[in-house]
Amino acid sequence: MTYKLGLTGSIGMGKSTTARMFHDLGYPVWDADEAVHRLYAPGGAAVKPIAARFPGSLGNDGIDREALKRILAEDPDALKDLEAIVHPLVAQDRENFIREHAARQIVVLDIPLLFEGGSERQLDGVAVVSTHAEIQRERVLSRPGMTEEHFRMILSRQMPDAEKRARADWIIPTDTLEGARSAVERICREIVTNA
Structure with a gap:
């Protein structure tokens, strides 16, 4: 039975980088x-x-x-x-x-507005990527063409990070690459062990 793991997080939290970590471990990722x-x-x-x-x-x-x-x-x-x-x-x-990918132990489903769209009901578990608000803001405002106003507008359409964290089965801290990678590896081990 394939474990359907949802991956989500607000803008600038490091979701794309984290999705690549799952991919690098050999798990298929749908974006x-x-x-x-x-x-x-x-x-x-x-x-x-x-x-x-x-x-x-x-x-x-x-x-x-x-x-x-x-x-x-x-x-x-x-x-x-x-x-x-x-x-x-x-x-x-x-x-x-x-x-x-039905023969695989885990498939990762990278869904930006996962909770907002109610997608968690079709999944076996959800991992939320998260970091400090200052790091998030710094990452987002360093993107080409991004303004403070546009950043605030995007955030207004997304569920607050604290609420996503409260609803998650796992939280992946993305303050450092090492911390994120360690959390990803732990999640995969837990899922495979409990399968």
Whole structure:
């Protein structure tokens, strides 16, 4: 039986780096953001329905995310329509991945808005990456084009870190790479031992 481990954490907490650590240990990692990129790319399953619902969102490389953002900014109710198109396709992509790796002991599902979307109900356990607020802020503001205002807007859409930590089965501290790697190895050992 494959153990479905959800991996989540707020922006700048080190989720991508931590996901690579699971991958480096040999466990398959599914990335929700990458799935959306595939669905929006030319030939992706979301292209036709999004282009039909949001005229002007189609570009040369599939769905133009910037054009789509502008459309959504003008019509706040449109987000529900977009989610109705994209969420089932992302869920199907995730199920295909789990099925493809059914012989593996652990599959890691990297889902940024895991608790916000209620995905934890389909998983066997959840690990949350976390660090001090100052480190998080420093990491995020060092990203190209990131502003304090945009950072605050992103945080306002995410569940607070303290609440994620309270709901997690495991917390992975990402203050240092060594600490994160040690936590990842411990989690994998626990899951394999208890299987």
